[in-house]
Amino acid sequence: MSHESSVIDQAREQFQAGNFTTAEALFREALREKGDDPRLMMMIGLCLQRSGRAEDGLEQLQAAAALDPDDPGIQHQLASALVDLGRPEQARAPLKRCLTADPNHLLARTLLGHLELADQQTRAAADCFQAALRIDRDHPPALTGLAMAQLRLGQPEKARAHAERAAAQEPGNAAAQFALAQAYDALGHSGFAEQCLRNAAQIQPDSGRIWAALGTLLGRNGQYADAVQALNRALKLGAGTNRVWLGLASSLQQLGRLDEAQTMVERFLQRVPDNPVGQALLVELLLDRGKTEQARTVIQRLAAEQGPRITLLRARLAEATGELDQAHALASELHHADETALADAARLLSGRVAKARGTAVIARKALQPLIEAGRHEPASSSLLADTIAAGGQIDRARDVLERLVNDQARYTPSVRARGARHLARLLDRAGEHADASQFLELPGWHHCELLQRLATDSPAALQAAWDQETDFGEKTAAIEDGRSNPIFILGWPGSGRDLLLAALDKQAGGVQLSQERERNRREALGLPLEPEQLRQLDEGRLRLGRKRFLGELRGRSDSAGKPVIDTSWWEMTALPALARHFPGASVIVPRADTEALAFFWLLAGYRDLDRMQSEYAAERRRFLHFKPRLNLNFVDLGLKDLLDQPAETLATLGASLGLNFDEPALQGLASARRDTPYDNMHNWPHYRQKTVD
Structure with a gap:
């Protein structure tokens, strides 16, 4: 054996072992001895590619291809390198040369099929894959490619058969598992599809495409928590398609994590500002959070967009602002829309409006087609049950919701739990407490945003520092800078904070700080602050903090001389900073019995009830510690006063703070109270064993 042959054999051994740097050096040694050899140049190019020097590798492959344009193997490797570098159009020429020299080149036929598939040339792609399979009927990449093409051609059964053959040939092939998942999903077998996608993710955990598909499927199946994890992972892996961003926001919305969902949509819209689907989802989230004026602003930006979805959003806005006639008129236009889901949503909205107007017969008329067609989704079932119960037919209402709760095949645990909580509230209000109790067993689905806020803004070490603090010094004197102290609002879910915010949104006489700038205001105060850090702030720093906190009011003529309202939620460890910056400021403290609050959380479907009770108790102790010292x-x-005597309670509050809670404010409170557990809270003693920690 010649020295040259020996070196080449050693180089191939090193290449096969994955030692590409050593292999490159040996191939170069052989090239020096043999002179220009396109095959050796090709191997050097492959070594460079696989050791992370893709551009250098491409140069070597191009040089090899130029020396021997008729070598199909070199031309195929050059085409593959161009595809890997994101230059698929440039890859077509070497592929053509490869297939001219060798029409039966299996890998080239398959690669060309994938290029055609990426270019949406589905029929041409299918032809390429079928040609490849005539060369090797069990070639997994051609089988998976053909399966994906057949899915686009509306042939899911054929796609499943080819994907199953690919998976049988190579069970550890992520592409085969992915194709099989798509086929199963198209055939309605979402459980099998999920398992295949999980297999693919385990095989290829760094594939953003796989995690994106899994997250999308999970979200569609109501597995929102798992969907959030999968879609977040897809984003981190660079698979940030519109579907991933909006799917993640929608799943967060379904989990009740509305702050996070809105942030996600806003980040998406920074990337794609004019995307109408993103704008529409932002409107939905703003309406879900009661931010009607902001929702109106976004809808105005969508003025050029026409179509049924925008009409539905306008109807939702009209409903949220109490313009029920307009909401009814807009929704009625969509009852027979071509898109079934949209028509159903419009009927559902009509049902809500009719219920709000006290016209149960009209509500049932709007909803009945959904029930008759078997499309009685949770929201329409709950609304129909409400309208039936309003007529005194509790047993019929119970039957509607029990069908939902017991349908384990059709509905996810979280959907069934929502139906169960709704039924528990209806039975509780009817005095059937024992029956209501049995529908409180399913676990909650609703994420309490305040728990995350506490973990982020008030970590355990900071809480411990303030819990031990007793030296608050002299009470700070007022800072004379011509700026008014804001009015702050505390409170947890179920305390009445949400009702007060709804009334404040409609009140006359005060000006609200933007919720969108809440984080900016926290940063203006330097939060979070430990006791020693707060003590070190001099008057100059305090004045600057006040100026930045209230900076958004500069130039606003409507704010002159009016009370300023900050609707942010504040953790207790932030109170000392508020007292230093805004001495003497009013802080509204909604108050409810602890046991009643726990019952509200249970009925509202919150998760982590034990943690909520523990954190609430700790925050309450902290408040009592601070109250006499700040x-x-x-x-x-x-x-109780807010629920039993809203007009008198708000009038007294308004008089003390310079606010005018007139009829629109009372209507806002009443609207926020509707369809919540507030009217059940006084019955908490009947459920003591379920709420006592």
């Missing part, structure tokens, strides 16, 4: 004007707002 220069803040704490204004007590009893929930």
